[in-house]
Each structure stands twice: as C-alpha cells, then as structure tokens.
Amino acid sequence: MTGTTENQQAVRRSDATRAAILSAARERFASDGYERATIRAIARDAKIDPSMVMRYYDSKAGLFAAAVAIDPGLPDLPVEPREAIGRTLVSHFLTLWEENGELTALMRVAATDPAAAERMQSVLREQLIPLARQVGPEPEQAQARAALCASTVLGLALTRYVLRFPASMALGREEIVDWLGPTIQRYLTAPTP
Template sequence: MAFTHRSEETRNAILAAARRRFADDGYERATIRAIAADAGIDPSMVMRYYGSKDGLFAAAVDVALHLPALDDLPREGRGEILVDHFLRLWEGEGADDVLTVLLRSAVTNEAAADRMRTIFATQVGSVLSRSADGPARAALISTQLLGLALCRYILRIPEAVALDTETLVRSLGPTVERYLSDPL
C-alpha cells in the first residue's frame, strides 16, 4: 500500500513538473532531464512511468473538456453556454496550465497538434454526434474556441485580453449557435 501511494506521488510530481516545463519551455526545448530535476527524481523514473517524452507529454496534457450534452441545454442560448463553459476551462476556478501548454505546443509540434486534434474531434465531435454533419460543425466550433484561446491566452492580443467574459460569451455565442443549428 505504501509503495502504491509513493508511486502515485511520483507520477503526480512528474506530471506537475512536466506541465510547468512544457508551459515554460515548450515541447521542443523541454527535456526529460530537466523535468526529472524539477520533480526531484532520476530521469530513468520518468522513462519508467511514461516511456518517452511523447508519452509524458500525452499524459501531461490529458484534457477532459466536460462539455455539456446539447440535449440537456435549452434550444436558445446553447452557443453562449458552450463559449462560457470553454472560457471557464481557461479562466475559471480550478483552471490550470494544461490547455495553455497544449495549445502553445500544438503550434510548433506535430505530436501536440495531433493531441489537440484528437481532443477536439472526439470531445466536441461527441457533443454533435447525432448529426450527419457533426464533424464539420465540431470543426467550425473548434475554430472559434481555439482562435479565441490563441488570441487571448497565447498571443495575448491586448484587445482580446481586455474583453470581459460576459462580452465574449455574448459576442461569440451566436456564432457558435449558428454552427450548431444553421444549415452549412
């Protein structure tokens, strides 16, 4: 029992160090040695638990968007609810650096881009799975959500950063709503 607890603590320390290092240095410059040093362990332990830098990255950026089911939402305002939900993932209580790490890394690294594509295709796509054009709708919604995230949290465009959450929800919600319900 103590061994299991210790290995779980080690895994958590590695993941926390990896998230910080990937956020600070990006995927390309982050090294297993630096991550291990940050976690206070030998680099071989990182490899033991995660197998490779790619394996560690995938575990460090394992993201669950927890999107609400569309059937559970009122017909009007679903776009605003989805935008608000997404903003809370980035800014709300309990937000962490995982999405920032993933988006920043996805811009320059194919493994990170693939991870981002998978997350958005499966999680946003699953919300729209009943529709024959669900994948196209999910892609359009992703353009809005990821475009906002890139401009607000990565590029930090001053005008995008300055907008309050309510304005963003009110402004982007109707666009997302069109992607949910209007003919493509």
C-alpha cells in the same frame, strides 16, 4: 504487492514524486513547448534526478502523453434550451481552459507535432461533430458547423492563452460569452447562408 493495505489500488511511496514530476512537466510544456522543455529542467523543478522521469514515464514522449491526458467532458453538456447552446458552450470552454493549464501545453505542442494535433482533432471528431449533428439542421453539414465552432473557440484560446495578446487577455469573461455565444449559436443552428 506494496503498501500497507491489500486494496486493488496500491498506494506507492513514490506517488508524491510522480505527481511532482507531472506538475512540473505540465508547467514546462505549457510555457516552453515540447522541444525546449528539457527533462533536466523538469526534474530540477520537481527536485529529483532526471533518471527518475525515465523510470516512471519511460521516455519524454511518454511523459508528455501523461501530462496532457485530459477529458474535455463535452457530452454531459445540457443541450436544452436549444437557443442557449452557444453561450453554454463558450462558457464551458472558458472554464475548461482556465482550470487546465495542460490544454495550453497541448496546443503549443500541437502546432508542430502531428500526434498532438491529432489528439486535438479527436475532440472535434468525437464530441463537437456529434453535438452539431444533434442540435443543428441538415445533419450532413455537421462537419462544417463543428469545424467553424472549433475554429472560433480555438482561435480565442490561441490569442488569449498561447500567444497572450494583451487585447485578448483584457476581455472579460462575460464579454467573451456575449460576443462569441451568438457566433457559435449561429454556426450550430442557423440555416446555411
């Protein structure tokens, strides 16, 4: 056991270093992608030796996994009133992306790494499809409806946070909710066209 207490969760002296590594890794992965974000560069940012990264996170893949571990927390969304679910979802996703830079990193990497793509898909499978089944008509169409919602939301994230199109970054938060809200609402609740 380490630390000054006998608590089950020990406070290690290296926690600050671990956090510095993780923070630097998130920035580098988000801006450079997986391959171009080198362990040496991350270590330089965190002002430690590259070998420390290996000691604390085993490998580059392990570091990435730790850096993008995040929970979108969709299940806690208020489903009522049902006619506002579209705007609620869009608004929730906007804050999620703006608060967590690791989502940009995850998406940049997912573009070329199947494992990261699978991780993004799990959000759709475990959170968006159940939600579509819950609020939409014809539960057997929940897959299609959820896929459309994912494409809408991820499309905005792509042009705004990953590709950084000026025209997309210029959109105001309210503007986005006003335009995308009804779209999501229709995908989730409208009858099949």
